Amino acid sequence: MKLLSVARLLARPAASGTATMVLPIVAFGVSTALLLTTLAGALSFFRWHGETGFLYQVLAILASALLIVPLASLGGSAARLSARRRDDRLATLRLLGATTGFVARLTVLESMVLALVGALGGTVLYLALTPLVGLIPFRGEPIGAAALLLNPLIVAGVIVGIGLLAGISAVVGLRGVIVSPLGVRTKQAAPRMRWMRVVFGAIVLGIAVFSVSHPGLFGGVAVFIVMLVVAFVAANAVLGLAGPFVIRLFASSALRRASTPQRLLAARTTLESPKAAWRQVSGVSMTSFVAVFAGSALATASSVSAGEMDAQSRVLLTDLRTGVYITLAISFLMVACSVGVSQASAILDRRDLYVSLDRLGMPVTTMNAARVRAVLSPLRIVAIGSAVCAAALVLPLAGISMVLAPVSMLTIAASIVAGILVVWLAAAATRPVLRRVLAEPAKLAE
């Protein structure tokens, strides 16, 4: 009872500013909508049977697997965001005499409620989008909204699952905070990456490349596709290990060369947590990957002249292209959302610092330039680095001519440019948040 009444008290907008509450809800909502839409799209392929039906299903699973990375990073930023709400008031609650257990229960409850509200909103968004998504043609005709309606049990499962995940991440996040109830973050030396991880990553990558380039060793198309999925997952794991390390290397060199305040700030921000920088843009590494694979696949397919192709193959080729573009588009959306959400929360999180910099006379344009640069520099490295890694994986499969074919290069370049543009837009879109924070310094704790 007491728990609920305190929770209600803290949930009042005036208590903490609406933005800290709205942002995680929006983030959870967008994650849910994209997850449900992707799931519905993938499952709609399972209506079909026969040999090509099986192929479509495998491709749908592959595409979904690719989307797990950006989705996880979006969901993660939503969870972190709602966890941040806690830090502000934890100290107050503790000082008011609330027990650790009480604060913990309150925090978990709140995270779960925000996630559930977001998930419900996301479900509505997903339903609202089905007529639009249903227009996308596969096998020569639109999927149709009806085919995209998920079994209510699945939807309920997703909603509950998101609520539980938010609760779990709140519990995990709490452990660090209760140790220091005043929530005073003492930032020590910038964390260092371990060499071992990179070595380990390289070994895994080597195995992946080997198994992809020697499909004969394992035999069978199904096994080959499984190997392909494994290679994707492995490559992604490698990128996850090597990514932060490479980002750190580049940021260190940027730090040495930094000649303006915004470059200095951006490099230091990235170095503060290369892992966080990576997490923010890691979704793009997958799109780079997809772009390279898809580009080479399209180049290979179109190297067969249209006349030699039967009708079925032509449909398949068209659908393959559609699928590639959808996968790319969804991952860009996810990355953009997660960048927007984490940028907005980073501003709110450090509002007192931004207000003080404004008072010192730092131009808002400098603050924004530093923020955007701190996202875009790692993004550039990640997008290009991943494309190179993917090319290394694809080379044994498709050969150099396919990787370097115009269609292929065009797809890759367009994807990378689009990805960077979308992320830049998302980061730039958070400018009003900073402007509002600076316009209302009253909320700054005296």
Next chain:
Amino acid sequence: MVLILEANALTKSYGDTHALAGVDLTIQAGEAVAIMGASGSGKTTLLHVLAGILAPDGGSVTLHATQPPLVISELGDAARSQLRREAFGFVFQQGLLIPELTAVENVALPLMLNGVPRAEAEQRAAAWLGALGLGGMEQRRIGQLSGGQAQRVAVARAQVIEPAVVFADEPTGALDSATSSDVMDALLGTTSARGRTLVVVTHDEGIAARCGRIVRLRDGRVVETRSKVADMEYIEGETR
């Protein structure tokens, strides 16, 4: 004495709250002025209006350090921002230093904002850190400094551009009394002791007593102004 900052009939309201209800104040170059008063009496608002952080509803603030004098209260946002980074130094209650930057980078930042090349900015910043007893801590990050050390870094950051006026809002409010005294030494030693001007908001009578003049506010009005020379005994009696 040379006039440096002049405020006339300042008013500032937040809704029904009259944070400033007609404040007149003149500050001479090289002076250390303490602004005192109960919580909510308008000290921070006055400091912010004087420093061009806030625009007053009525009245004017004029900076006499420039030729011709500059009416700060008539400047737009961008011009006031530029004035703050070029002519003023600030120390807040919590250092509000950038946690990702090292001590020397934090201090160099205002210089870099004014277009000083990084190497030179860091050199000058390091010299200030040394002067404030922080030699050898240049490469430390803010989290690796004590509260008093961080506050001295903030003092260095305020001084590094050689500002016309340094504004400090309860700079020792979060420190214990021994550390407060160190930070105040740093603040006074780098300002009035060198002929620079300091305006400091404080609750601490002991700290105010070290300033040349004390201005007391109540409900957005100046209720008392005392100079040290004239009121030495009064101040001492008060602190006992």
